[in-house]
Amino acid sequence: MGGPIASLNPLNRADGSASYKCVSTGSNILGSVNAPIELPGRRDALKPEEATIEVFVKPGTAPGGVGERYIEGVIRNALGRLILGRENGYPRRGVVITLAIVGGESVGRGGSYLPLLPALLHTAALALLSASVPLSMTLSATVLAVDSSGEIIREPSVKDAKAATSLHALAFTSKGQLLLNESEGAFDFGTWETVYERALAICHGTSTLSSDGDVAMTENVDSQPLEGVLRDTVQDQIHSEYAWKIDAA
Template identity: 60%
Template sequence: MVGPTASLSILSRADGSASLKCPTTGYNVLGSVNAPIELPARRDALKPEEATVEVFVKPGNTTAGVGERYVEGILRSVLQKVILGRERGFPRRGVVITLAIIGGDAVERGDSYLNILPTLLQVSLLALLSAAVPMSMTFSTALLGVTKSGDIICNPSAAEAKAASSLHVLAFSSKGHLLLDESQGRFEFEQWESVRERAFSICRGMATPGADGDVTMGDGGDEARINGFICETVEDHLHRDYSWKIDSA
């Protein structure tokens, strides 16, 4: 199965930028980061001791609405946990992240944003890395669906997501902490626990203890590569930027 493809620093007028295309869902997202910058004169919104994180989601073929505002709040809550907004030069200033959905099926009014949420999170992280914004950790995300028969599928397509009894998006930090859990549909706690263990093994690519103390090994194949996708993307970008120095060494 073909994995996602990403590029860094593709916009010349942003401090950092990234694009990511997920072949399973078909979504192509372009993200930009400007930081630290002076925010508009809303002094009541500024934080005196740390940076203010602003996130904007732009759908490709329509104006932003309630769904975009909702997912912007989710993204902001996650990114505020990893951005070191108290570093020198960041207090009382802003970190502005703009995400444009430029490909894939449109998210219709009233549709769930869970299908595209992992892509939005990963593009945000890559753009922040491109902009050299200080962060305490990185993270990885997984989209899982539970079928009506109880099977767990990774990265369900649009058709599979609509047919699933529940959808789950989980994000784990590079330290192994659960940063995000967004779920929709009908499911039991035992099913959610199985989803969490599967997501942990996909995101981290390592063993995870079960509820009974047994250890469940990480998934192999394409799913296990998600753990190193962010690192590989950044390493490839650095190699291209410094290839002249490497060749001359």
């Protein structure tokens, strides 16, 4: 299975931006962040001591609906736990995150957004880093489907998600803590525990005990852990921007 393809700063007129493409599902997300900014006409919604987070999901060229409003709330709640909204310059200001679905399988009216949720979260996190928005930690997320035979499908397509018995989107912080858990369908606690362990391995790898007794996270059997993919994307951007300084040294 091919890993995701991510890049920073594809847009010139945003404070920060990122693109993220998941090869397995074909989802292609373009995100932008503007922060800190004034929110005209929203003084009643501004928080006096921290940032006000606004998230907008744009489904290609189609107008947004109930599904987009729901997933915007899910993303806003998850990112609100990461953004340090009390930092200098952010109280009573806005952090506006716009996520546009520019390719891949689209979500039909009334369809589930869970298959696209990890790509949306990764794009938002990378765009926030690109905009230098202060974060307490980062995140990594994945979606798993469970079919009628109990088999777990990693990053299912929209078609696979519709045929699945249950669908689970989980996100973890960079410290390995469960940040988000959204599930649909019928399942028992044993199934969820199996899904949780698989999702944790996908996002952070499997833990191994080295000869000196230290616990290290290694690549899982599927591919490089998603946390490493996001970290490598940021490191590559830093290297490209400061290559002249590194070469001069």
